Amino acid sequence: MQSTEKIEKVILLGSGALKIGEAGEFDYSGSQALKALKEEGIYTVLINPNIATIQTSENIADRVYFLPVTPEYVEEVIIKERPQGILLAFGGQTALNCGVKLYRSGVLEKYGVRVLGTPVQAIIDTEDREKFVEKLDQINIKTIQSHAVTTVEDAKKVAAELGYPIIIRAAYTLGGLGSGFCDNEAELDALASKAFTYSPQILVEKSLKGWKEIEYEVVRDRYDNCITVCNMENFDPLGIHTGESIVVAPSQTLTNAEYHKLRHLAITIIRHIGIVGECNVQYALDPNSEDYRVIEVNARLSRSSALASKATGYPLAFVAAKLGLGYGLHELKNSVTKSTTACFEPAIDYIVCKIPRWDLGKFKGVSRELGSSMKSVGEVMAIGRNFEEAIQKGLRMIGQGMHGFVANKELSVENIDEALSHPTDKRIFVIANALKHGYTVDRIYELTRIDKWFLYKLENIIRLEHEIEQYHTIDSIPESLMLEAKQKGFSDFQLARTVTKCSPAEIEEKIIEVRNRRKKLGITPYIKQIDTLAAEYPAQTNYLYVTYNATAHDIDFPQDGKSVIVLGSGAYRIGSSVEFDWCSVNAANTIRKNGLRSIMINYNPETVSTDYDMCDRLYFDELTLERVLDIADLEAPKGVIVSVGGQIPNNLALRLKDQHVPILGTSAEDIDRAEDRHKFSQMCDEMGIDQPRWRELTTIEDIYEFADEVGFPLLIRPSYVLSGAAMNVVSNKRELEHFLTLATSVSKQHPVVVTEFIENAKEIEIDAVAKDGEVLIYAISEHVEFAGVHSGDATMVFPPQKMYVETMRRIKKISKLVAQGLHITGPFNMQVMAKNNEIKVIECNLRASRSFPFVSKVLKVNFIEIATKVMLGLPAEIPHKSAFDLDYVGIKAPQFSFSRLQKADPVLGVEMASTGEVGCLGEDFHEAILKAMISVGYYIPQKNILLSTGDARSKADMLSAAQALQKKGYNLYATQGTADYLNQNGVHAEVLHWPDSELKPNTLDYIKEKKIDLVVNIPKNLSETELNNDYTIRRSAIDFNIPLITNARLASAFIHAFCRLDKKDIKIKSWNEY
C-alpha cells in the first residue's frame, strides 16, 4: 500500500433496513469491504441499524453501532470514535446521501475524516443530473438530452419542445423513485407534482423506449488504471427499470464493435469523473446502429455490482475497498486463482440470467405494470451454458410456482397484444403464452421490442416442449431428446408433466420416474467451476454450478462423510430475506469450525451466503428437490440442514427424506407434523395446548355455520386465490360474503381455512433451540401491536417489557411441551396469542425464524451456532444467560417500501407488507423505539401532527398520546370525528376536512403543502372495504413523503417516546457497550 497517510480507523456506513431498490446486496458489499480493511489491520467501525445482516455480526467490524444512517447520528459517532477515514460507497444510496450531507456541512473536514475512494465531488457530479450532463458534454459523450426544471410549468414547456413521450426523473433518489413516462401533458402534470416531493429538481427527457439497455461495471485505481469487470444486457428494452428487468451477463446481442465502444466510453467517463474504486455506467443503445446515450453513472457499489461480482467471481467490493486505501489494481491478486493479478477482466464461459422477484400480490391496489420505477423485492441469478438452460433455471428459482418457461399452470391472458405491449410482472409467461398461440417472433418483437435473439431462444424451448409432447410415457422419450431437454434446462417435473399430463397428486411419483430413467440412461448433470478466466488458469476456489451442457466435472467428490449441505433461502421476498442469510452463513461457519466441510446451495446474488469464501463449496444453483438430489448424489453428505434457510428448504425436508437423503436435526416427519395443520392441531389437543378455533371447509354453507359458532371477526385463508391478497380478516357477514364470492373459490379441491380472530390480544414469539426434545435456550419477545398485524410487520420488543410473569411462565411450559412432542433437535419458533394470561398457539415452525439474528444479537448468544452444533450431534455449551439479566432493550421495527408501490394502500394486515427491518438497542423501551423508528425513516415531528384515529376504541387508546403531544406543544390537526373526541376530552385539535370534502382547511391540502410532519391514520376496521377518504389520506402521506403510522399502539409508543426523550437523550453506544 502506498497511501499518503496512515489510516488506522475507518467508519463504514451501511444501508439500513432492506427496502425496494436497496436490499441485501449492500450487506454483501459492506461485508466484503470490512474484510478488506481487516486484512490491512485497520480498526473498523460500522454504522448500520440492520441487525439481521452478516456485516453487523461479531468479528466482521470491530465496532457496530445499531444507529440510523443519518448525518446527526453519524456525526455523533465520528465525534466519539475519531476515525481517519470513512467509506461511503458500500451502503447504497442511503450511505452516499448521508456522506454527501456530512461533506457539505463541513463535518468531515471539521473532524479530519478523509473520504476513502471516490472523492465526494465526483459523487456529486454523478448525482446531480445537470452537472452530470455538463461533465459528459466536456468529453463529447452523449447523454439523454435532458432538461432540469424546478417547476411543473417549466416541465410542461420543455416536454412540449422535446415532444412526447417523455420521461421524468427525480434527482438524488434511489432506484428511480418519482420517475416515470408521460405520453401527454395530463400525465406529466400528475407525475411531476409527485416527483417534486422527493426532490427539488426533476429532469425531463426524451423517451428512448425500445433501445437496448446495457450496463458496465468499471473499476479505476489511483494510478488511473481501469478495467471493466463485466457488462450486462437487459432482456427488456429501455423503459423498464433495470431492477425490474431480466438481465443477462455478459451481453449477448452486441458485436465486438458495440461492446468495445461502450467499454471504452465507460473507461473514458470514469477517468474524467475521477472515480477511485467501482462504478456502474448504464447505456441506451440503438438497436439499429451504434448510436448510444449514457443513462446514468452510479459512483458506488450497487445491485448491479453485486450481480457482476457473483456473475464473474470478481470481488468488486473487496477490490474497491482496497483501491480506496491506495492500492493499485496490479498490486492485488485475483481471489479465485490466487496466482494471477486482480488487474484483468473476467472471461466468462457460461451465461448468467438475473430475474427479479415481485410480490405485488401482497399489496392492495398496487399497479402491476412495470415501468421506470422499481417494485421488485428480490432477485435470483441462474447460471447455465446456454440461454435456455439459464432462464428455465431462473424461472424456477423465482419461487412463485413456476417450473420453467413451459409446463406451468396455464396463465389466462385476456388480450395478449395488450399484455405484451404493457408488461407486468408476468411478462415472460405472457411471451410463452403468445408463442403457444402462434405468435411469431417478429410480432412479439414489434409489441415488446425485446431483441429477437432472446425470443428465438425462447421459441426453441416451446419447440422442444412440442417435441416432448409427442410422447405419452416416460419410458418412450428417446434418449437424445431427453438429453436435449435437460441441456435446455427442462426439469424432471417439466418432463413428467409434459409427457404424462398427470394430476398434481401423482406428479411426485412421476418426477422420480423421470429421474430413475435418466440415471439409467446416464443422463446426469455435471459440476462446473466459476473461475474468472474461462479455465485458462486453475481456480483455487469452489464456486460451482450445475449443468447438462458438459461431459466432465471440474471437481472431485471426496464422499468421506465429512460434508454437510446447508440449504439457503433463495430469493429475497416479503417474508424471507437477509435474516435467513444470516442463519445460513452462521450454520456454514459452525460446520467449518467443527472440522467438517460446509456446502452451501443458494442462488440469490444479493447474499453473503453466496460469497464463495464463506463455505468450502458453493453450489450457486436451484433449491429444488431435483437439484438437491443431484448434488447429494455426488457429494454423499453426512447430512443436509434444512432448518436455517426459511420455508423453501423446510418444505423439502420430507421429500428429501423419502429419497433417502439424511436430514440433520429434527426429523422430516416431525417437521411435517408441525407444518400440517391437522397433525399439529391434533398434537396440541392431545397435550392440552390451546389454539384459536379453526376449520378447513369446502362449502360456503359450512363457513357460515362456523361463523355462527365462533362469531366475527374471522381470518379467512383460501387455498385458491382469484384476485387480491390470499388472506383476509372479515368483521361481519357482509364482508365474509363479499370475500368468498369475489376473491376466492371454495370447493373440495380448494378448501378454505377459517380461523377465529381474537381482537386486542397480545402476540408473543418464542425463538428457541432444542436437543432431543429438550429446550436448551429460548428468547421470548412481544409485539407492540396487537395480534392481527403480521409478525413480520410488527414491532418486536426483546426482552419483553410489558408481559405478566404468569404469561411468560405459561409460554415456557408450552414451548417445552411442543419441543418434546415434536422431538425437536435444532431451531424452532412459535407464535402465540395472549389475552388475560390465556395462551393460544398460532403457529409453530421447526426452523429458524426471522427473529433469530435479532434475539441472538440482543442476547449476545448465537442461537444458530448452538442449533447447528446440536444438529451435527456435537456437544453445545449453553451460556447461562437469561433475558432477565439484560439491562437494555432491543426493538425490531419493520421497514415499508410503500412509496415505490404506486397506489398500494399502506395499511397493515394479516399479509406481510414490510420489505426489511432494523433492530436497535436502548437503555429503556423509549430510547430503543425512538432509535428504531428513526432508523426506518421516521423523524421526530417539528410541530404539526394530523390525527385520524379510527373507531371509538382506538380513539380512546390514542388519547393519552394526544395529551402528551399537547403538553409538548405540538399543534394537533384532526379529522372531524377525532377532533370532536379530542376536544371533548380536553385536547385542542383543529379540524381538517376529509379529502373528498370541498371544505377548507382540508387534509389533502395540508399534506400536499407539507404542513404536516406526522400523519396518524388508524383504519376504522380490519376489513378491506376501507373508506376511500382514509385511503386517500394514507396514500397521500406516502406520496408526499410524510411519515405515516396506521396502528394505534405503535403510534402511542412512538409519540410517548419522543415526547419523553429529546434527540440529545439518545445514547451513542456501540453494541459491545451494552
Added chain:
Amino acid sequence: MPDKKTAALILEDGTTFHGFSFGASTSVSGEVVFNTSMMGYPESLTDPSYSGQILVLTFPLIGNYGVPGDQMQDGLLRFFESDRIHIRALVVADYSFKYSHWNAVKSLAQWLQENNIPGIYNVDTRQITKIIREKGVMLGKVTVEGTPVPDKFDDPNKENLVAKVSCDEVMTYGNGKRRIVLVDCGCKYNIIRSLLVRDATVIRVPWDYDFTTIDYDGVMLSNGPGDPQMCGATITNIKKAMEIGKPIFGICLGNQLLSIAAGASTYKLKYGHRSHNQPALQVGTNKAVITSQNHGFAVDTTKLDEDWEPYFINLNDGTSEGIRHKTKPFFSVQFHPEATSGPVDTSFLFDYFIQNIDQACKAQKK
C-alpha cells in the same frame, strides 16, 4: 433447425468430443487452440494469425449476432480482419441457429459453409480448454459425419504459414502525409485502419520483400501466424531497417521478429495467450493495460542486446509483452493495440509511433 449431422473433435492424445456439425461438411486437421474472449468471432475467424488452427471458443454462446456484410471502406472489408476465414475449424458449445443484428446478412453457419470451414457444436469446450491447459496445445482433427477423416495429424507449425497468408504484391492504401511501410506477415486490417486514421499512406509489402528499397517514414511489422523462426527473410530486412534508423513498431509476430533481430530468442508457450483480458504492465511504471492477444510463441528477453530493454510484461505469468530500444525509435508489443477484436486501451501506441515518425522527420529536415 436443420437435420443434425454428427461431428467430432479428436485430440492428438486420443480424447474425443462428440457433437454436431454446423459448418461445412468436410473434415480437417490442425493445431487446437482456445480463445477465452467473449465476443468478436467475425474478427477472430478472419485473423490470419489463426492460420492452420482449429479454434475452440470458451464462450459458449456463438453465432448470436450473425455475420456482417462485405461493405468496403478504404479498400478494406469494413467488418473483417482479412479477406477470408483463416481458421481450419471452429469448435463451440452452443451455436445460435438464428441470429439477430442490424448489420448481419448471414448466419455464422452459412459463412463457414461458404468458406468450406467445418464447425462443431454441443461439445464441452471448457473441458477441452482444461486438457490443453494441462497438457499444452496439441494437434487435432475435426471430423464431420459422412466425410473422409484425415489420416494424419497435420502440424501447421512445420509450414511457413506466413508465406501462405502474406500478400503477393505491394499494395498502397490511403494518401496521408506519413509514408509507412507495413510488412505483411499476416496482417490484420485494423492495423491498416489504425494507421490510416492517423494521416498515413500505408504501403503493404509481402513478408519477404526488401522494403528498405522504398522511401518511407516508418516501418510497421505486422502480426502473423506460426513460428517466428520461419521468417528469416523478414528478420534480415528488419536488421537493415534498424541500420536506417527510422521508427519501427512491431505487433505480435512483428514483436517476435524485432526481438530476434535485437538478439533475443523465442519459444513456444504451453498453451499461448488468446483472449481479450491479458493484463500488461509498462515496465518501471504503475501503468497497467488490458490487452487483446493471440499468440502461441513468446520472446525470451534474457539475451536481448544491451541497447534494448523490456517495455511491457504480462502481469499474470511474467512473460514478455514487448521491448524497446533505449535510444532509437524502435519498439514492439506482443499484444494487439489495434484490437478488433478486443479492448482498445493501447491504441495510444499508434499515436506514440506517429510521434516517433514526426520527430524523426523533423530531425531529418533540420
